[in-house]
Amino acid sequence: MLTRTLTAILGIPLLIFIIQKGGSLLFASLLVLCSVGLLEYCNAVNTDEKINVNPMLEALLGIFLLCLFYFEIQFIVPGLILCFMLIFIHQILSNKVYVLQGIYAFLGLFYVAFLLGHILLFEKLENGTYILWLVFIISFTTDTFAYISGVNFGKHKLCPQISPKKSVEGAVGGVVGSIIATVIYGYFMNKYGYLNFPLFFYFILSLIVSVFSQFGDLTASLIKRTFGVKDYGHIFPGHGGVLDRFDSIIFATPVVYYITYYYILLR
Structure with missing residues (x-):
């Protein structure tokens, strides 16, 4: 409990600073946060020996989606569709025959990068x-x-x-x-x-x-x-x-x- 409290005491002022500063600092912070989150997700699902989601591909596609949220909001949905196709193209070219690997890869991208990416839209309000x-x-x-x-x-x-x-x-x-x-x-x-x-x-x-x-x-x-x-x-x-x-x-x-x-x- 003490460790949790100390983390909150240090983390909350940093969170306040980043959100109030906004702009490129918020964008850069979210890039780091989502990249780490996607790596954590990959480490979790890859404990199943049948699944081998590529962490680097996930991180790159996550960064791509966040850039769309930040720079080109009108291309977010087309970008998400493109990511879906690229994930399965990568799986096919890698000769992976387990369809759930592609599904889990897209789930992680949607769950972490797409949903959290909405943080960047608030500055447009x-x-x-x-x-x-x-x-x-x-x-x-x-x-x-x-x-x-x-x-x-x-x-x-x-x-x-x-x-x-x-x-x-x-x-x-x-x-x-x-x-x-x-x-x-x-x-x-x-x-x-x-x-x-x-x-x-x-x-x-x-x-x-x-x-x-x-x-x-x-x-x-x-x-x-x-x-x-x-x-x-x-x-x-x-x-x-x-x-x-x-x-x-x-x-x-x-x-x-x-x-x-x-x-x-x-x-």
Whole structure:
């Protein structure tokens, strides 16, 4: 617990600096983060002797996708389709006859680079940096309050075969805690003119995103459980690897982006 706390004390100021600085620093940071995350993913799935996803190809395609998010947003979907085809072209040329290898390779690319790449789209929104903070506030408060609620009140298992320690009470506590934190954040953002969403919007957003963030956590656990991996890595002491720490962020990011994007567009 002490190690986790120290990592958070050091990591949170760095996160604040990178997000507030934005631009090329955020882009470069995400390139590193996703590259490490893809390598962690490859190490996990490659524990199956039938699967041999090429880490270098995954990293290169991940960088390609992130560049599209940063420079050419209109080519993101065509770029994703191209990546799908390139993965299977590589598999065929390598004479690999196990189709699940290509499927797992594309899954990793979509899961890590494509979903996290949405972080780069927030800067294209008006006051997007303050909207981006909603991703981290909702995800981190959900994790924190779910842990506290689960430890103190957890009696009913949520998904025992995937994550034995998680409880229904913890999940509910995570949602409630995230709603409180998000509404408070929204109140002050509105008060000082950084954002202009009704408080009810923050309530609904945090409710939806908190649920998705918990499914993001469970998805990362599902992959680990499938391949018998305890942690994806050790880059964050006390937290594990990139995919251990950002598992809820991976699902929360596109959900926050599209809800706020279409709300702004339609209101």
